[in-house]
Amino acid sequence: MRLENKVAIVTGGAQGLGKAFAEELLKKGAKVCICDLQAAEGRKVVKDWQQRFGRHSSMFVPCDVTDHDSFQNVFRTTKSRLGPIDIVVNNAGIGNEGDGWQRTIHINLIGVIEGTRLAVMYMSKEEGGKGGVVVNVASTAGLTPVFNTPVYAGSKYGVVGYTRSMAANPSIHEVGIRFTCLCPAYTDTTMFKSEKIDDLKKVDSNDPLVQMVMKAGVNTIEDVANGFMQLVETDNNNGGVMTVTKYKGIQYRHGKPLTNKL
Numbered sequence: 457m458r459l460e461n462k463v464a465i466v467t468g469g470a471q472g473l474g475k476a477f478a479e480e481l482l483k484k485g486a487k488v489c490i491c492d493l494q495a496a497e498g499r500k501v502v503k504d505w506q507q508r509f510g511r512h513s514s515m516f517v518p519c520d521v522t523d524h525d526s527f528q529n530v531f532r533t534t535k536s537r538l539g540p541i542d543i544v545v546n547n548a549g550i551g552n553e554g555d556g557w558q559r560t561i562h563i564n565l566i567g568v569i570e571g572t573r574l575a576v577m578y579m580s581k582e583e584g585g586k587g588g589v590v591v592n593v594a595s596t597a598g599l600t601p602v603f604n605t606p607v608y609a610g611s612k613y614g615v616v617g618y619t620r621s622m623a624a625n626p627s628i629h630e631v632g633i634r635f636t637c638l639c640p641a642y643t644d645t646t647m648f649k650s651e652k653i654d655d656l657k658k659v660d661s662n663d664p665l666v667q668m669v670m671k672a673g674v675n676t677i678e679d680v681a682n683g684f685m686q687l688v689e690t691d692n693n694n695g696g697v698m699t700v701t702k703y704k705g706i707q708y709r710h711g712k713p714l715t716n717k718l
């Protein structure tokens with residue numbers, strides 16, 4: 457997919473991976489709407505991008521992906537201000553395992569399903585759209601058990617299964633949308649820092665969590681953004697599940713689609 461003048465929505469784009477994904481799309485000439493709970497941060501980020509990439513390059517819409525009306529407003533506003541939507545990145549996520557764990561499922565799984573359904577409504581050729589690509593951000597915690605975050609892992613397993621099932625639709629060619637999944641391992645963002653693993657490493661390198669992280673390694677945000685761009689730009693990867701790990705790099709599971717030369 458050539459990205460020049462394409463229109464993208466990135467949820468959870470005010471910081472971390474979502475912000476990085478949006479910035480890489482802007483660098484390739486796409487126009488991007490980010491949505492997030494963090495309105496002040498989101499507006500600050502977009503103000504910087506408008507100075508760097510042009511006043512009409514990007515926009516921010518405050519949104520809670522668990523609130524259907526607020527989420528639908530993102531699509532409606534993006535289409536009216538930037539044009540028909542080509543790319544939807546369901547990235548927003550949290551990692552709460554304690555009180556209020558249900559919100560982890562609501563944001564990480566139900567929010568992704570909501571965003572994917574809105575993407576079909578706005579991009580499907582059967583609905584008058586131009587087709588496009590959906591990138592649902594899961595995690596390697598959606599592919600392998602993670603003993604200390606079972607709720608989070610459950611939400612991410614759900615994202616992988618849901619996304620692959622959407623891609624398996626026999627009439628997918630009439631819909632004209634690629635459904636893909638991005639599964640990074642640990643990545644150095646605010647979410648990862650909340651795990652306080654670095655503090656743990658100082659105390660007990662025999663801790664099973666430390667050992668799991670040491671085995672998987674910790675990605676930089678750039679490592680994951682590189683995988684993300686490959687996922688978006690490769691045209692024949694419907695159903696593709698991409699892992700990004702420090703020790704294996706970028707890999708597709710279930711067979712590796714060719715990376716088309718743009």
Ligand SMILES: NC(=O)C1=CN([C@@H]2O[C@H](COP(=O)(O)OP(=O)(O)OC[C@H]3O[C@@H](n4cnc5c(N)ncnc54)[C@H](O)[C@@H]3O)[C@@H](O)[C@H]2O)C=CC1
Nearest residue numbers: 468472473492493520521547548549595642643645647648
């Ligand atoms: N950091 C890591 O180690 C990994 C992260 N991931 C996934 O990548 C995605 C992004 O993670 P990070 O950038 O690390 O997290 P982060 O915590 O740095 O950023 C998440 C963003 O999502 C926003 N957000 C949270 N709930 C929201 C809601 N209900 N509606 C709208 N926006 C909301 C937050 O305000 C924040 O700006 C998440 O889905 C996460 O599960 C996957 C694998 C590894």
Ligand SMILES: CC/C=C\C[C@H](O)[C@H](O)/C=C/C=C/C=C\C=C\C(=O)C/C=C\CCC(=O)O
Nearest residue numbers: 551595596597599600605608641642648672701
């Ligand atoms: C509460 C959540 C907070 C932080 C967690 C991070 O955000 C992140 O999402 C969690 C990642 C967990 C990864 C756990 C194990 C990773 C293992 C590997 O990457 C290596 C093994 C398998 C890779 C998957 C596969 O190809 O089978």
